[in-house]
Amino acid sequence: MEFDNEGCNSGPQFNFVYCGVILLLTIALACFGQPADALAEKNAESRGAYIFKAAGCVGCHTRAKPKGKFLAGGRRMETPFGAFYTPNITTDRQHGIGNWTYADFVAAMREGKTPDGSVYYPAFPYSSYTHIHDEDLRDLWAYLQTVPAVSEPRREHDLIFPFSLRFSVRGWRLLYFEASRFVPYPKKSLAWNRGAYLTRALGHCGECHTPRNLLGGLDKGRELAGNKNAPDGKRVSNITPHLKKGIGTWSESDIRSLLRDGSLPDGDFVGGSMTEVVENGTSHLTDKDLQAIAVFLKALAPHEGP
Ligand code: HEC
């Protein structure tokens, strides 16, 4: 038996052993290569599951009453412009986003653009999600691919004129929206930067806690200073460290507790839509991430609010 292989030219006996070893190594690599890939994939999914929770996607995209299927949409959102019904974002090809490419997903999240080139209403909080890191968007997408398809048709929004015309959003976008990315502030600590990212990008806390002007634009000069007229018409607390109007008397540990299980410093529990934010979102975050949010909130400019 002869091997005519350049790498195996030291006699037939040796050749056989040597090439055999190489062959085995190749087979081993091929075999172990696969689980390693699958593992990397799995990590992307579990990282994505964490992003998904930090970003609170489930509450809006799953009907509450009667309880709907996971991410099949149909949740009604009351606003001064009428009622929105969230779309199905399961992997269903007909009614969900099963036909989407990753580029479609990025355009939706970062730019608020639909696959056919139209624009989304800001009831989908892409003004915040536009700041999500590229890696996190990729992981989030990997996670969404694991969501079972639910064949449930979407329901049209029920908005008042002229907001019922989708292109009416273009004016709002000109004034208040710019596709963006989170840029770390080198002068601030790592914890502050992580907290800023969790609060401004993923947690989209400002969508409820920052006051808006008449046209529905966020008043960035009064970040998180509370909202007398939240989208659902309710009052949202001032969470800047203002001593009288905000949470200036809270410790970092008080903030962590509220976000972990909804408990307030006085022993009561938080109510309203914050219950759901805690349940679906912040209660799943690591202590380190909760601490980062606390550090960021304590460092905000204290503001009296509207
Ligand atoms: C505050 C409620 C809310 C949250 C939170 C929310 N969404 Fe949405 N989302 C909406 C609404 C409302 C729309 C529809 C907007 C429109 O019709 O213009 C939408 C649309 C979408 C679409 C477009 C679907 C399509 O078929 O065109 C995708 C994709 C999406 N959301 C994904 C997500 C992901 C991922 C998250 C979490 C990171 C998330 N959403 C969090 C309210 C929300």
Ligand code: HEC
């Ligand atoms: C869907 C709207 C919404 C979102 C998003 C939201 N909140 Fe809230 N939050 C509320 C409302 C409403 C209250 C007041 C609840 C009440 O009246 O008991 C509240 C209360 C709070 C309080 C308690 C303030 C106090 O004085 O009792 C804190 C702290 C807080 N939110 C932090 C956050 C953080 C941090 C985020 C982002 C991770 C966030 N919230 C996202 C609606 C929201």
